[in-house]
Amino acid sequence: MQYPALGTRGVSVGTGTAMALILRRELTLSLRRPDQLLQPLVFFLIVTTLFPLGLSPELALLRAMAPGILWVAALLASLLAMEGLFKSDADDGTLEQLALSGQSLGGIVIAKTFAHWLVSGAALVLVSPLVATALAIPLEAFPTMMLSLALGTLTLSWLGAIGAGLTVGLRRGSVLLSLIVLPLAMPLLIFGANATDRAIGGDDASGGLYFLAALCVFTCTLAPLAATAALRITLE
Amino acid sequence: MWTWFYRLASPPYVYRLAAAFAPWLLGLAVLAMLYGLIDGLVFAPPDYQQGDAFRMAYVHVPAATVSVMAYTLMAVASGIGLIWRIKVGHAVAAAAAPIGASFTVLTLVTGSLWGRPMWGTYWAWDPRLTSELILLFLYFGVMSLRAAFEDPTRGDRAAALLAVVGFVDVPIIHFSVQWWNSLHQGATVLKFAKPSMAPVMLWPLLAMLLGFTLFFGAVLCMRLRGEVLNRERQANWVREAVKA
Numbered sequence: 001m002q003y004p005a006l007g008t009r010g011v012s013v014g015t016g017t018a019m020a021l022i023l024r025r026e027l028t029l030s031l032r033r034p035d036q037l038l039q040p041l042v043f044f045l046i047v048t049t050l051f052p053l054g055l056s057p058e059l060a061l062l063r064a065m066a067p068g069i070l071w072v073a074a075l076l077a078s079l080l081a082m083e084g085l086f087k088s089d090a091d092d093g094t095l096e097q098l099a100l101s102g103q104s105l106g107g108i109v110i111a112k113t114f115a116h117w118l119v120s121g122a123a124l125v126l127v128s129p130l131v132a133t134a135l136a137i138p139l140e141a142f143p144t145m146m147l148s149l150a151l152g153t154l155t156l157s158w159l160g161a162i163g164a165g166l167t168v169g170l171r172r173g174s175v176l177l178s179l180i181v182l183p184l185a186m187p188l189l190i191f192g193a194n195a196t197d198r199a200i201g202g203d204d205a206s207g208g209l210y211f212l213a214a215l216c217v218f219t220c221t222l223a224p225l226a227a228t229a230a231l232r233i234t235l236e
Numbered sequence: 237m238w239t240w241f242y243r244l245a246s247p248p249y250v251y252r253l254a255a256a257f258a259p260w261l262l263g264l265a266v267l268a269m270l271y272g273l274i275d276g277l278v279f280a281p282p283d284y285q286q287g288d289a290f291r292m293a294y295v296h297v298p299a300a301t302v303s304v305m306a307y308t309l310m311a312v313a314s315g316i317g318l319i320w321r322i323k324v325g326h327a328v329a330a331a332a333a334p335i336g337a338s339f340t341v342l343t344l345v346t347g348s349l350w351g352r353p354m355w356g357t358y359w360a361w362d363p364r365l366t367s368e369l370i371l372l373f374l375y376f377g378v379m380s381l382r383a384a385f386e387d388p389t390r391g392d393r394a395a396a397l398l399a400v401v402g403f404v405d406v407p408i409i410h411f412s413v414q415w416w417n418s419l420h421q422g423a424t425v426l427k428f429a430k431p432s433m434a435p436v437m438l439w440p441l442l443a444m445l446l447g448f449t450l451f452f453g454a455v456l457c458m459r460l461r462g463e464v465l466n467r468e469r470q471a472n473w474v475r476e477a478v479k480a
Binding site: 162166167169170172173176179180182183184186187190191194211215222226229230233234236 | 318370373374376377380381384385390393394397398400401402404405408409412413415416
């Protein structure tokens, strides 16, 4: 897809406009390749199917394990999607052109990561009730579960942006990406699964949700800096 | 008055400095560890609850301390290398990472050997054990990221960034792991409150702490010399240093 001139001679646009343009481009591109959009979601469904087969089909047992299963599957699925954040743009040189466009690279990274979260993380949140039903999570717990997943996947997208920025130039980057990002993402799993667990039990889940929200604000503030620095290192 | 500080950025100076420091650090480390081991293993009385098994602390606790200290040092050196583009900073970080990872493994191994008689199991999902394990994963991430780049400069900078990001995340991981356990259920069997130690047990422990730290410093100096030599292998001073 053709870029409108972002910073070429004569025509230059502000950072906000550039970010909006990139957001629109990313969304258009992913809607044109629906298979890439669907793959992580299908992966999410398949992984959650593995657990009842491996553990037990008993619903009471599954309900007790559901928060962990749901969250581990969601983390893995988001991570799988993460690899594509900068990959195709780096392969065809778009990323270098963006970096050279004179626009703030930080703004570009923010727009790209947010667009990526919309088509991966937010989509995952929308699919999660399906999985939750299969794992016998009661209906009352759905709002908490979806909110925690939304906060968690957004945070993970930012951690993943750092990892993807660091590994974008590498040939075997995907395993390394998991090795880098998963240890950093463990607090998400702890608080997310805890909030979901309490919601299933009918308890007050606000503690875990507040922690997730705090982590989300923290990463949204600092991670763009780190992700931009990571991209600069691999692009320079 | 700051010139000594600036000289630390010069590879040949650091190479010579590390050579001068290494034997002293190693000698003092051996002395401190000899005293700590003999006093701790032979003369300190057995613990009234744990018996002789508590003596594992004389290796376990210093190793755990050094594993965290090494990560801190690696992150600070990485930050220096990243911000001021000082090559020696990256060399220090690259030299510290495998040592820190080894101490982390040592902590986990001694911890599980200690856990067997005390807790009845080699591994328990205790918060401290878990965060130590995650620390090991962080070390692995930094080391394999550095190794994954063909261009060493890029690998250095990428690993340095990851080390700094990990350093910011370490307290978050540590506390969330602690809360994770307290959220699930209170520690019952595995309660492991920090004991107030009798001085006769404490002195050897402090000596071991000092000894392990000095030993880390000595190994760091040795590895740093190797790193600097390898990184500067095209430089003239290396040729002269190797010939001499």
